[in-house]
Amino acid sequence: MTSLVNSAHTKNTNLEPTAQKYERFLFILLFAGFSSIFLGLDLKTPLLVLKPFDLVCLVCTPILIGGSLLKRRLSFSTGFGLVLFFLTINVALAFPISAKNGIRETIQAVELAMFGYVLVLYAGQLDWIRMARTFILVSILITCFNVYWHVASGFYFGWKRLDEPKLLFSYAVPVIFALMICTKRRARLIDYVVIGLIAGLLVMSGERKAQLAFILNLVLLLSAGYVRLSVLSALALCTLPFVAMLIASDDYLTRQLFSVFNFGQFEDFTLAEMATGKIGITQSNSQRIFSGQLTWDLVRVNPFLGLGTNGYTIFVRENYHWLPQYFLTSIHNEFQRVLVENGMLGLVAYTLPWVRSLSYGVLIYVKNGKRYAAIFFMFWVTFFIQCFFEGSGNEAFLAFLFVALLPELFYQRLSHQFAYSVDPK
Numbered sequence: 139m140t141s142l143v144n145s146a147h148t149k150n151t152n153l154e155p156t157a158q159k160y161e162r163f164l165f166i167l168l169f170a171g172f173s174s175i176f177l178g179l180d181l182k183t184p185l186l187v188l189k190p191f192d193l194v195c196l197v198c199t200p201i202l203i204g205g206s207l208l209k210r211r212l213s214f215s216t217g218f219g220l221v222l223f224f225l226t227i228n229v230a231l232a233f234p235i236s237a238k239n240g241i242r243e244t245i246q247a248v249e250l251a252m253f254g255y256v257l258v259l260y261a262g263q264l265d266w267i268r269m270a271r272t273f274i275l276v277s278i279l280i281t282c283f284n285v286y287w288h289v290a291s292g293f294y295f296g297w298k299r300l301d302e303p304k305l306l307f308s309y310a311v312p313v314i315f316a317l318m319i320c321t322k323r324r325a326r327l328i329d330y331v332v333i334g335l336i337a338g339l340l341v342m343s344g345e346r347k348a349q350l351a352f353i354l355n356l357v358l359l360l361s362a363g364y365v366r367l368s369v370l371s372a373l374a375l376c377t378l379p380f381v382a383m384l385i386a387s388d389d390y391l392t393r394q395l396f397s398v399f400n401f402g403q404f405e406d407f408t409l410a411e412m413a414t415g416k417i418g419i420t421q422s423n424s425q426r427i428f429s430g431q432l433t434w435d436l437v438r439v440n441p442f443l444g445l446g447t448n449g450y451t452i453f454v455r456e457n458y459h460w461l462p463q464y465f466l467t468s469i470h471n472e473f474q475r476v477l478v479e480n481g482m483l484g485l486v487a488y489t490l491p492w493v494r495s496l497s498y499g500v501l502i503y504v505k506n507g508k509r510y511a512a513i514f515f516m517f518w519v520t521f522f523i524q525c526f527f528e529g530s531g532n533e534a535f536l537a538f539l540f541v542a543l544l545p546e547l548f549y550q551r552l553s554h555q556f557a558y559s560v561d562p563k
Contacts, residue, residue: 161205164198165260168253169269171195173276175533178302186242189532192249199252206259213259217491217542221254224487224538231480232447239448246532254539261543261550270317277310281339296344296390305533307340307348308524312516315359319513325365333365334373341381344394347527351520358519362512393420421464428461429469436478444481472525472534491542492522498545514548517541 171194181188206212225247233240284303288296298304314336318329333356340349359365385391429450436445436453445453448468455466469475476488499518503511521537528534540547 161202161260164202165264167194168198168256169272171198173273173280175536176277176280176302176306178300185238186245192532195249195253199249199256202256203252203259211259215258215543215546217494217544217546218254218258220487220491220494221539221542222251224484224491225251227480227484227487228447231443231484235446235449235452239446243447246535250535250539254543257543258546261547267317267320270313270320273313274310274317277306277313281306281310295342295388296394298343298345302533304343304345304348305524307343307345308351308520311336311348311352311355312520315355315516316513319359319362319364319509322364324363325369329365330369330373333370334377337377338381341384341391344391346394347523351523354519354523355516358512358516362509364509364512421462422470425465425467426470428465429471429474433469433474433478437481440481442481442483444477444479444484447479450475450478468529468531470527470529472528472530472538475530488538491538495541495544498548502548514544517544 171191174190174194179190229240229243229247232243280303284300284306285297287300288294291299293299298307314332318325322329336352340352356365356370360367360370385395432454436450439445451466451468454461458465469478473485473488477485480488495518499511499514502514518541521541524537525534525541
């Protein structure tokens with residue numbers, strides 16, 4: 139972790155040794171701050187909720203950007219420009235709600251913009267393989283704590299009550315799979331063991347978004363030719379009876395599985411019936427159905443600019459205060475939330491980076507082959523699932539930022555850091 143900035147690259151930047159040390163130290167702090175997001179640590183202030191990442195980012199990124207400006211090492215990218223476009227709309231539509239709301243969104247936008255610009259500036263100098271290995275180690279430690287906390291609290295299944303640690307069920311998987319492809323041509327026994335352990339962990343976690351992302355990532359791993367279908371099929375046949383028995387033995391896991399296949403049938407229930415919690419609907423599904431029914435009514439009020447950033451939560455708390463608290467949270471879909479709060483203008487600005495990134499992934503497939511494309515799409519799919527099924531917050535904004543910059547980050551470093559020299563098709 140002491141050399142997250144690739145020394146081979148920094149030698150070519152004409153930096154003084156002292157400057158190199160400061161840059162490495164600042165990137166270590168940034169990496170530690172980023173990893174702390176998944177611990178769920180925060181400090182509530184009258185204006186906003188601060189996390190260690192916020193403080194580290196606001197301190198380190200101006201120094202890194204300032205150092206680059208002094209050395210005239212400037213950079214810009216289309217992805218970063220699209221991020222700025224959306225953040226500008228998001229901030230502008232926050233001030234009509236209240237000055238406090240606008241200031242809070244401005245601080246968050248400045249922080250994300252500086253973090254994104256640092257990634258653009260240093261994308262070609264970061265040692266992504268070393269960072270991936272360190273992130274996996276951090277993920278294992280935090281996940282062990284998450285599981286221990288749940289078991290110690292009497293929750294033997296359904297390890298998703300801690301909001302931030304559960305994100306690693308989704309985000310660690312593409313990092314692990316991408317590292318596999320980057321370092322080996324074909325899967326070995328240990329890789330299949332790791333895949334099996336991850337599958338078992340996700341079943342017991344009950345985190346449906348992570349399960350969906352895992353399945354799609356596994357399909358991409360298979361399409362890249364890294365794993366063999368025959369081995370995966372044999373592994374599935376051997377473990378399926380045990381998984382079925384495990385799910386059947388626990389009411390929570392059974393409800394989670396049932397809710398996946400029966401989401402649509404609950405739309406005939408009234409809001410009052412769903413609020414009772416006695417008709418078999420999970421809280422998250424109830425909230426999604428409620429916000430879905432409300433969305434089109436709210437969009438019709440102001441289809442171009444929406445209610446204003448964070449306006450949805452204020453609206454439901456004022457007009458539906460009699461509902462249980464889980465109904466009164468932000469919309470569990472960033473695309474839907476942006477449409478409601480920032481209107482069609484915001485939705486177009488939010489969608490453009492996703493479409494650009496997706497088209498770049500297709501171009502990678504055409505020009506560089508399946509293995510390169512598989513790595514790219516693993517991250518794209520995981521970020522998309524997280525933003526499509528999860529509520530707003532810094533984590534969702536970071537996912538959006540990474541998707542917008544994914545073409546730049548991939549082009550700068552990831553596509554050149556395979557362990558073998560021949561470009562596999």
